[in-house]
Amino acid sequence: MLRLLLAPILALAVMTAGGAAPIDRQAVVTRHNVHNTRIDPESALTIGNGDFALTVDVTGLQGLERIYLDNGLPLETRATWSWHEFSNTxxxxxxxxxxxxxxHGRKILYPIRQNTPAGRYFxxxxxxxxxxxxxxxxxxxPLRTEDIAGVDQTLDLWTGVVTSRLLVRGEPLEVLTTAHGSAAVVGVEARSPLIARGDLQVRLRFPYAYRTSIAHKPPFIWEQPDKHTTTLNPxxxxRARLDRVSDTTRYTTDLRWTSPATLVEAAPHDFRLRATEGDTLAFTCAFADATNPAPAESFTTxxxxxxxxxxxxWTEGGLVDLSTATDPRAKELERRILLSLYLMRVNYAGAFPPAETGLQHLSWFGKxxxxxxxxxAAQFYQWGHVDLLEKGLAWYRRILPLGVAQxxxxxxxxxxxxxxxxxxGRPSPGGINPYIIWNQPNPIYLAELVYRAKPTPATLALYHxxxxxxxxxxxxxxxxxxDTGIYHLGPPLKNVTESTHPELVRNPTFEVAFWHYGLALAQQWRERLGLPPEPLWxxxxxxxxPLPTTPGPDGPLYLEIEGVEDIFAPGKRGIPTSMLLALGYLPATSKVDVATARRTFHLINERNGLDRWLSWLGTLGDLARLRVLRLLEREELGVGELARALQLPQSTVSRH
Structure with missing residues (x-):
C-alpha cells in the first residue's frame, strides 16, 4: 500500500529522477511551521504526544476560550486516560x-433506544x-482580545514548541509552550515587563466536566463549583499538588515553577501563579491519574x-520531499502531508483510539x-510508525473479553x-450503531499490517x-x-453510507468484500501458525x-446494495460510492472483478465528477479516491485527472 500511496504522489509532483541525496528532513518539516499573525479561532495550535494534548490560542495559553469555541477550534487539555461519568442515580x-x-427468526437485544433516559445516559x-x-x-x-496586538506566533513542527510573541497593552510578552514527549505534562515559559510588575499572572482553573447535552464541541461546565473539589497541597x-475529584474521577495536577513565584487559591478551582522576582514565569503542570501521581519536571527537561x-x-518514519517538483501544486501537497503527519501523532498515537476529532475536542461525546x-490508524503502518499503530490496537486486545461476552x-x-x-469498551446506544458491521473486520486488517511490518512469531502470538x-x-x-447454501449479510444491518433502512440492506458490496477479505486473512494466520484451515471460515x-451487480451499457456494474438497482438510472447524479471501497479500502481479491470495478468507477466519475463525491462528512469521498490509486496499477490515468481526484487546488487557506 505504501507503493500505491507514493506512486501517484510522485506522478503528480513530476519529481526529477536524479534525486539520490538523502532528504534534509529538518528542512522539509520546518518549512511548514505554522505561523499566526492575528487572533484566528480556526488556527488554534495543538501540541502533544498522542496520549496528551493541549490546544492554545495566540497567547500560547487558553484564555480566549469562548471566542475560539464559538468561532473555531476549542482550547482544551486532554489525556486518553482521563474519563468522567455523571452519577447514574x-x-x-x-x-x-x-x-x-x-x-433471521431469532430475537436479539440491540441497544437501539437512544432517546430513552437510559439511552441518553449511556x-x-x-x-x-x-x-x-x-x-x-x-x-x-482575564486577558481580552482588545488587550492584544502585534501577534507573531509559530509552531515549530520539528520540536513541538509554540513561540508566541505579542503586545499586551503595548508591553511585549513572549511565551514558549511545549508538551512532554510521552507524559501528560505541559511546560510554559513566559517573559514580560508586566510579569515583573506583578500585573500579568498565570491562571489555572478546573471545570466540573463537559456539558454533554451537546454531542459535538461541548463547552465546559464552570458554574457548578459545588459538584467537584480541588485541594491545594503545598x-x-x-512545587504544589492539586488533588481533583469530580464524581468518581480522581486525578492530580503537579505544579513546579523554576522561577521565583507563589501559588495562591483565588476561588474554588481557580489558582494564580505570580512571579515574585524577575520578568519570567517558567513552570510545568503534570496531570496524572490519582492512583499513579507523577511529579512535574522542569520546563527545560x-x-x-x-x-x-x-x-x-521525523527521522525514523517515512517522509516526502517535493521541493524539486515542477508541478505548482506540489508545495501544497507537501504541506498537507507534513501537517497531517504532525496532527496524527499529536491526536491519534495514544493507548486509546479517540473520537474522530482526536484530542483536540469532543465529537460524539468523545467516544x-x-x-x-x-x-x-493504518497510516502509521504506511509511514513506518507501526509501533504507534500497536499502541491503539492494544486497547482492542484489552477489551476482547467484553466483546466476546457481547x-x-x-x-x-x-x-x-x-x-x-x-x-x-461498553457499547453506546444508537439507532444506527448496532447495525453497523464494517468495523468488525478492521482489527484483522490492522493486525495484518503489523505482521507485514514485523513478520515474526511474536507478532502472531500477540495478535492471533x-x-x-x-x-x-x-x-x-x-x-x-x-436451500442454496449461500451465506448472506443482512438484513438487518446498516451499510457504510448509513442511508438505507436496516431491514432493506442485504449483501452490500463493500461489507461482503470485507467479510471475504477478513476471513481469508484469518485463514492465512492459521497457516502461519501451523494450524489447519477453520472449516466454517x-x-x-x-x-x-456474490457482490451484487446490475447490467450496464458496457457490462456489469457493482451495486451498493443487493436489489437497489435504480442508483444508475439514466441521468441520475449523486450515485452512492461505497461499492468502490471494495477495491480501494481493500486490496484486490478474488471476490472483486477488476473490469466491473473499473466500469463502475468510470460511470460514477462521469455522473458525479471527481470534484463531487457524494458521501457523509466527505470521508467516503476520500476513501473512493483510494479507488483511483488502486486502478492506477491497471490503467493509465492522466496527471491532471489524478490531481482532480485528490482535490489539490493551486492554493488553500493555511489552517493548522
Missing amino acids: EGYTLADASGPIDF RENPQPMPLGQLSFTLFGE IAPD TRASSAEAWRTY HNSEVYFLH ARAEGFTGVRWPKMSGLD DLVFESANFLASFAHRDS ADVIAHLA
Whole structure:
C-alpha cells in the first residue's frame, strides 16, 4: 500500500529522477511551521504526544476560550486516560436502552433506544474529563482580545514548541509552550515587563466536566463549583499538588515553577501563579491519574523531551520531499502531508483510539468510533510508525473479553467490537450503531499490517486471539440459506453510507468484500501458525454471496446494495460510492472483478465528477479516491485527472 500511496504522489509532483541525496528532513518539516499573525479561532495550535494534548490560542495559553469555541477550534487539555461519568442515580443498565430486533427468526437485544433516559445516559457516559485550563490575567482580570496586538506566533513542527510573541497593552510578552514527549505534562515559559510588575499572572482553573447535552464541541461546565473539589497541597517552595475529584474521577495536577513565584487559591478551582522576582514565569503542570501521581519536571527537561520525541518521529518514519517538483501544486501537497503527519501523532498515537476529532475536542461525546479506526490508524503502518499503530490496537486486545461476552449475549461466537464506546469498551446506544458491521473486520486488517511490518512469531502470538475471535464473529454473523447454501449479510444491518433502512440492506458490496477479505486473512494466520484451515471460515469464504451487480451499457456494474438497482438510472447524479471501497479500502481479491470495478468507477466519475463525491462528512469521498490509486496499477490515468481526484487546488487557506 505504501507503493500505491507514493506512486501517484510522485506522478503528480513530476519529481526529477536524479534525486539520490538523502532528504534534509529538518528542512522539509520546518518549512511548514505554522505561523499566526492575528487572533484566528480556526488556527488554534495543538501540541502533544498522542496520549496528551493541549490546544492554545495566540497567547500560547487558553484564555480566549469562548471566542475560539464559538468561532473555531476549542482550547482544551486532554489525556486518553482521563474519563468522567455523571452519577447514574437511576441505576440504568444497558438493557434499559435496548430493544428486540429480528435476526433471521431469532430475537436479539440491540441497544437501539437512544432517546430513552437510559439511552441518553449511556450515549453521554462516560465522556473524557477536561483537565486544567491555563490562561493569563491582567490586573486580576482575564486577558481580552482588545488587550492584544502585534501577534507573531509559530509552531515549530520539528520540536513541538509554540513561540508566541505579542503586545499586551503595548508591553511585549513572549511565551514558549511545549508538551512532554510521552507524559501528560505541559511546560510554559513566559517573559514580560508586566510579569515583573506583578500585573500579568498565570491562571489555572478546573471545570466540573463537559456539558454533554451537546454531542459535538461541548463547552465546559464552570458554574457548578459545588459538584467537584480541588485541594491545594503545598509540597515545596517551588512545587504544589492539586488533588481533583469530580464524581468518581480522581486525578492530580503537579505544579513546579523554576522561577521565583507563589501559588495562591483565588476561588474554588481557580489558582494564580505570580512571579515574585524577575520578568519570567517558567513552570510545568503534570496531570496524572490519582492512583499513579507523577511529579512535574522542569520546563527545560520538558522542552528537551518534546524535542527528542519529535526528532525521533521525523527521522525514523517515512517522509516526502517535493521541493524539486515542477508541478505548482506540489508545495501544497507537501504541506498537507507534513501537517497531517504532525496532527496524527499529536491526536491519534495514544493507548486509546479517540473520537474522530482526536484530542483536540469532543465529537460524539468523545467516544471512539471503531468503523473509522482503520482510516486514522493504518497510516502509521504506511509511514513506518507501526509501533504507534500497536499502541491503539492494544486497547482492542484489552477489551476482547467484553466483546466476546457481547457476541455471546447476542447468540454469536467470537468477538463483537463496540461501534461507539469510551475507554471502558461498553457499547453506546444508537439507532444506527448496532447495525453497523464494517468495523468488525478492521482489527484483522490492522493486525495484518503489523505482521507485514514485523513478520515474526511474536507478532502472531500477540495478535492471533484478536484475529481469530474477529473471524469467528464474521463467520457466525453471516446467515446461511439452507436451500442454496449461500451465506448472506443482512438484513438487518446498516451499510457504510448509513442511508438505507436496516431491514432493506442485504449483501452490500463493500461489507461482503470485507467479510471475504477478513476471513481469508484469518485463514492465512492459521497457516502461519501451523494450524489447519477453520472449516466454517472456509465454507463462508467459498459460499459467501456474490457482490451484487446490475447490467450496464458496457457490462456489469457493482451495486451498493443487493436489489437497489435504480442508483444508475439514466441521468441520475449523486450515485452512492461505497461499492468502490471494495477495491480501494481493500486490496484486490478474488471476490472483486477488476473490469466491473473499473466500469463502475468510470460511470460514477462521469455522473458525479471527481470534484463531487457524494458521501457523509466527505470521508467516503476520500476513501473512493483510494479507488483511483488502486486502478492506477491497471490503467493509465492522466496527471491532471489524478490531481482532480485528490482535490489539490493551486492554493488553500493555511489552517493548522
